[in-house]
Amino acid sequence: MYDDSALVSTASLEHRARTLIDQLLPEQAANLDHDMIDVEVAASILDAVGAAGAADHLRVVAMRIASERSEAFFREQQEEMERFDAKLRAERQWIRRVPCPRCSAPAGSACKLPSGTRADNPHKDRKIAAGPLPAVRPA
Numbered sequence: 001m002y003d004d005s006a007l008v009s010t011a012s013l014e015h016r017a018r019t020l021i022d023q024l025l026p027e028q029a030a031n032l033d034h035d036m037i038d039v040e041v042a043a044s045i046l047d048a049v050g051a052a053g054a055a056d057h058l059r060v061v062a063m064r065i066a067s068e069r070s071e072a073f074f075r076e077q078q079e080e081m082e083r084f085d086a087k088l089r090a091e092r093q094w095i096r097r098v099p100c101p102r103c104s105a106p107a108g109s110a111c112k113l114p115s116g117t118r119a120d121n122p123h124k125d126r127k128i129a130a131g132p133l134p135a136v137r138p139a
Contacts, residue, residue, distance in 0.1 A: 092122075094133050100126040 096108055102123040103112045111119040111126060 091133055095122045095127055095130045098126065098129045101129055102126065 096110070099105065099107045100111050100123055102125045103114075103119075105111045105126075111122045113119050
């Protein structure tokens with residue numbers, strides 16, 4: 001039977017799983033990417049050879065890694081959205097610093113449509129009048 005206290009690290013567990021896959025399924029092992037083994041396949045093999053504790057541990061580690069990757073991805077997406085929003089706000093402020101020659105909207109306010117409602121985007125004439133956005137140094 002398998003001794004759970006023998007688990008030293010995720011790397012040693014993955015090595016043991018790869019070794020078992022190589023021994024028990026040599027033809028499938030040739031097709032597997034040894035850097036990224038399928039967790040369920042490895043866990044099933046560990047279960048089959050009586051190493052249930054190792055299989056459970058492998059599943060828990062895989063879930064933890066997936067969770068950390070998801071959190072990191074979410075943080076990256078959140079930071080990217082914040083950078084985009086900051087850039088958009090800076091661009092709007094820059095363009096709104098001049099009055100609109102097309103709709104006569106005063107400096108500091110949004111452009112207006114012919115119906116009198118607020119425009120989602122500034123008129124092209126106002127963008128040209130404002131000139132290019134100066135380069136912003138990263139903080």
